[in-house]
Amino acid sequence: MAHKLLVLEWLYKAEQDFGFAKVNLEEEWEYFDQICLFFHQAAEKFLKAYIVKFGLRFEKQHDLLKLLKTCSHYDPSFKKLQEDCRFLNPEAYSRAKKIRDFVKKKLGVTREITLEELKKENERIDRILRKREA
Numbered sequence: 750m751a752h753k754l755l756v757l758e759w760l761y762k763a764e765q766d767f768g769f770a771k772v773n774l775e776e777e778w779e780y781f782d783q784i785c786l787f788f789h790q791a792a793e794k795f796l797k798a799y800i801v802k803f804g805l806r807f808e809k810q811h812d813l814l815k816l817l818k819t820c821s822h823y824d825p826s827f828k829k830l831q832e833d834c835r836f837l838n839p840e841a842y843s844r845a846k847k848i849r850d851f852v853k854k855k856l857g858v859t860r861e862i863t864l865e866e867l868k869k870e871n872e873r874i875d876r877i878l879r880k881r882e883a
Contacts, residue, residue: 756802763794789813789837796820813838 770787778784789811796816800807807819813834820827853859 756798759794759798759801763791763798766794767791785837792834792837 766787770784770791773780773784773787792813793811793816796813796819797807799805799820800816803823805819805823807816810816814831817827817830817834
């Protein structure tokens with residue numbers, strides 16, 4: 750069994766994601782996709798807390814159905830969450846990652862673009878445009 754602190758960390762992270770999504774849903778934000786993503790992440794972290802608590806084996810992944818299957822092997826009552834996981838798990842992460850990796854490769858980008866880098870490029874373009882106007 751895992752150390753209690755590790756389980757509590759997973760639960761804390763899950764509660765943070767869930768709370769953020771819940772508050773923004775109640776505020777009726779128009780960013781529904783992002784809210785759904787945080788609910789997905791919360792569900793994932795809750796399942797991982799259970800998996801870690803009982804020392805169950807799992808691969809690093811974001812697929813709720815696979816995580817649920819791991820939990821269900823240990824406790825069959827988890828199977829009742831299958832439809833909920835199926836609803837939250839439209840393979841969004843893996844599909845988005847595949848597209849991201851493909852496009853970045855085509856663009857020759859091998860790293861994550863940082864906000865700092867974006868700001869610097871924006872400032873560089875502003876300087877060029879100001880010179881043209883002068």
